[in-house]
Amino acid sequence: MSEGRLLAAAGFWVVLWLPPVRSALESDMAVHMAVQLPLLIAIGVLAAPPLRRFEPRLLADADWLGIPGLVLAAFATSLWMLPRMLDQALADPLAELGKFLSLPLLGGLPLGLSWRRMPGLGRAFVWANFIPKLGAVGGLYLAAPTRLCAYYGVDQQAEAGWTLITVAAALGLVSFVAVFAGRPRAMFAPHDGPA
Amino acid sequence: MTRGFIPLLALVLAGGMAALSWATDGFRVVTSDGARQLAVERRPLPLPDIRLIDQDGHPFSFADYRGKTLLVDLIYTRCPTICGVLGENFRQVLEHSGANKAGRNFDLLSISFDPAHDDLQALKLYGERYGAVAPRWRIAVPSDRRGLDTLLRSFGAVVIPDGNGGFVHSSDVYLVDSAGRLARIFDADAPWSLSGAAIHEAAR
Structure with a gap:
């Protein structure tokens, strides 16, 4: 079971790395930001449960309440959302490789490993911060007076803005229902192996 | 608080800030155009x-x-x-x-x-x-x-x-x-x- 997850994660990674898939997911700014980057992070999250038994005991202990892991994931994922880094990933194959390695390994993996160590309220805090900020970034893209990425036009930028706002609204609705309808397991449970 | 928490958190914070600072030329630019402007002004x-x-x-x-x-x-x-x-x-x-x-x-x-x-x-x-x-x-x-x-x-x-x-x-x-x-x-x-x-x- 766990080997299957690991294999699936590696398989997804290879598929995303295939040149036709890469160019398809990167030719549009909205798809680049709202599909490719989250998928790369998801690959790391998917690989976390099978890799947990290889996590050094020292590291697992030091990751108190999952805080350092969460902070690491926040840095690694924000870095690749900077317009300059989106450009860089398109212009420089080395930066692209850096994106493909750091998003799963420094973003998704620590998030997956730390998620279980976080208190329930901590997980809720993460969602409650992430969702409005995602919407705010979308708003900034819509309001930006200039083109932010050299490789994407203003119309793509606006489209990316609307996409992020839509995703934020959808996630907000789902989390609202999850919390208020009393079925928060899907979003707030310690995802780790079969629930 | 567990042993190793503070050093690990400090390490992650320092590394993260260093990476962000590198990517933004010291928190001054977020776009490639901005980075280019800064680079030619310097040199x-x-x-x-x-x-x-x-x-x-x-x-x-x-x-x-x-x-x-x-x-x-x-x-x-x-x-x-x-x-x-x-x-x-x-x-x-x-x-x-x-x-x-x-x-x-x-x-x-x-x-x-x-x-x-x-x-x-x-x-x-x-x-x-x-x-x-x-x-x-x-x-x-x-x-x-x-x-x-x-x-x-x-x-x-x-x-x-x-x-x-x-x-x-x-x-x-x-x-x-x-x-x-x-x-x-x-x-x-x-x-x-x-x-x-x-x-x-x-x-x-």
Whole structure:
């Protein structure tokens, strides 16, 4: 079971790395930001449960309440959302490789490993911060007076803005229902192996 | 709190801040355009000599501008949007600097990156639209494809087809100093600061 997850994660990674898939997911700014980057992070999250038994005991202990892991994931994922880094990933194959390695390994993996160590309220805090900020970034893209990425036009930028706002609204609705309808397991449970 | 928590958190914070600082040139830029602007301001970039042809069919090259300040923008004449703003900006720059004596010590150059469509006729029409007269304001194309590629690379300009026969391209304005170095990059939306900067540079 766990080997299957690991294999699936590696398989997804290879598929995303295939040149036709890469160019398809990167030719549009909205798809680049709202599909490719989250998928790369998801690959790391998917690989976390099978890799947990290889996590050094020292590291697992030091990751108190999952805080350092969460902070690491926040840095690694924000870095690749900077317009300059989106450009860089398109212009420089080395930066692209850096994106493909750091998003799963420094973003998704620590998030997956730390998620279980976080208190329930901590997980809720993460969602409650992430969702409005995602919407705010979308708003900034819509309001930006200039083109932010050299490789994407203003119309793509606006489209990316609307996409992020839509995703934020959808996630907000789902989390609202999850919390208020009393079925928060899907979003707030310690995802780790079969629930 | 567990053992190792504080050191690990400190390590993650330090590493994360270092990475963000690296990616933003010390928290000053978030876009590649901004990074480029900062880089040439810190260290002006010598430009390779590129051969061009202007709207009157005269061949010339960057070397001909040694000793003069030059403002450059990158255009294509069929451009329906930003190039109009660029053309209008340059027209206003000329207008603002007309009364100033130092204002005559710089020239303007609009370079087309679309040689497939921009023949002399097209360049001339574009120039007439904004009152451009060579040699004060040349509308030009690089003589060959390699010259164009070299030009775009040294200016750090990205030009990509927009899928409708046009291009998505940078609207920056480039200041080349009297030593032939790329010294400043401006956003297109400030004709006043453009003429001011060009006059200032030319008077140095």
